Amino acid sequence: MKPSLLASLRGYGYIAPAVLVLGVFGVFPLFYGFYVSWFDWGLTVERFVGFANYSRALFDDADFWRALRVTVYYAIGTVPVTMAIAFVIANLLFQRIRGRSWYRMIYFLPYITSTVAAAAVWRWVFYPHRQGLASSLLAWLMGGGAPDVQWVQDSRGVIALLGEWMGMDLSAWAEPSLALVCVMVFSIWHSLGFHIVIMLAGLTAIPKELLEAASIDGATGFKRARYVTLPLLSPTLFFLLLISTIRAFRTFNEVYVMASGETTGSARTLTMYIFQCFYESEGKVGYGCAVACLLFLMILLLTLVQTRLIGRRVHYS
């Protein structure tokens, strides 16, 4: 039976506030941004330029490609590492140990704190010269021979620097920069708790009998984690992989706060680049929208590819 018109109207009334806000500020801007991306759109001019913004980004803008590479490095450097550490800690916490909720509370704490304030602190952890915590740690570990590292202000490649330090010439490896790696370290610290909490919830959802059966068959420690827990947890891990890759592609706050001293762009992510198109140079609004549309396309493709390639292999019990 179809709902009556009156009942339908009531329903529409109830959803109206949410639908209105999401429509005007969520869906419409996507299409509007796509429209603007075909224009040379500044504060005064509005001129249709067709595909020009896109071709400029794709074929004529080294900064765009650099920002894309930085973003990809960022995703590759943070997501798998965070997931691996979180997997170990979640497994440790999943045993019946004392103080479990205390540990969980502490590991989760960074995730809820403001990225801006926390990144401001980490900017000083990675402060160049001796006053920074990272430099002091290095000096303490290595004594007087510790190099004077520029950390978050260093645009040189981290691999090249390591090579230099070990007496090898690896200067061809100019990316990713040390500045970017510092931001990555922050990101891992900041999002670890989120991964742990989600993995713990996933572990709790695994039927106890399965884990017990594995123990009876002699699977303990590493073996149990690799052959029993890992496959059973795969839906959770897949969800985390998807959501944190997307997040990595959207990174803005920590780069804005930590790497603003690094002006060569070696730590500039795509979102940061879009922001600068809009904010710092007048008349690049249309171009910024084109880059944003490309970013959206990439995120969609990533989601699709991950769902197709990995999603098929995920084990759902």
Next chain:
Amino acid sequence: MARRIGTHILLILGAVVMVSAFAWMLSTSLMTDAETQKVPIALVPESPQWGNFAEAYDQAPFERYFINSMITSVAVTAGVLFSSILAGYAFACLEFRGRRLIFGALLATMMIPFEVTVIPNSLIVMRLGWYDTYLALIVPWTASVFSIFLLRQFFKSLPRDYFEAAQIDGCGHWRYLWQVAVPMMWPALVTVGLFAFLGSWNSLLWPLIVTDSEMMRTLQFGLTVFLQEEHTEVHLLMAASAFTMAPVVVLYLILQRRFIEGVTGAGLKQ
């Protein structure tokens, strides 16, 4: 037994790393300017300088930033709760044409990252004449698909008998919703409200783009300005970071379970 101890050692080591940044922030925020410049660095202040917090607070219009952030976050939270309660109830308990289609469309909008639409969004806000006002900071954030989704689950789990009993007493949908259903689900509302508040309090990109004057800056925006000023001293910056984090950290310590529930709800029910 030995394995237990090994586990604890690993976990404590990890916890120390997690906490170290906070500890360093607090300890540095209590140092004198001279102490922050020592080489090798000082780990604890000789005598805690509690006055640093007041000094940092007075060095920039932090009071104004605080008020702006409070107004924005409280209004956003109220808006999200209002729109999500109504929509969540409609999608769970009301019959109307196109319900499944509209709900599916709403879920699909979660795929649009805010960073992608930030430029067109700001153009819209300017066209509306909201640039550099509270309206710009608040209105675009007063609806959340995640909150609708979460509350819909809760409304669905309420026994149908309650509504039928209320109907016999002459109670319609509107009164049933606000007088019977909502009071029964306050834990879910706290969770949804917390995340709305948290998101609004911690946001940077949007206030950065739609506000301009010092009087409209939020706390996060104000902190980045403070950070980039040449003369800012480390101990004052640390103090400012500490009081920027404080409200959410206090909320977290009080309502920890709701936070964790909210996160796992987001993770497993998608």
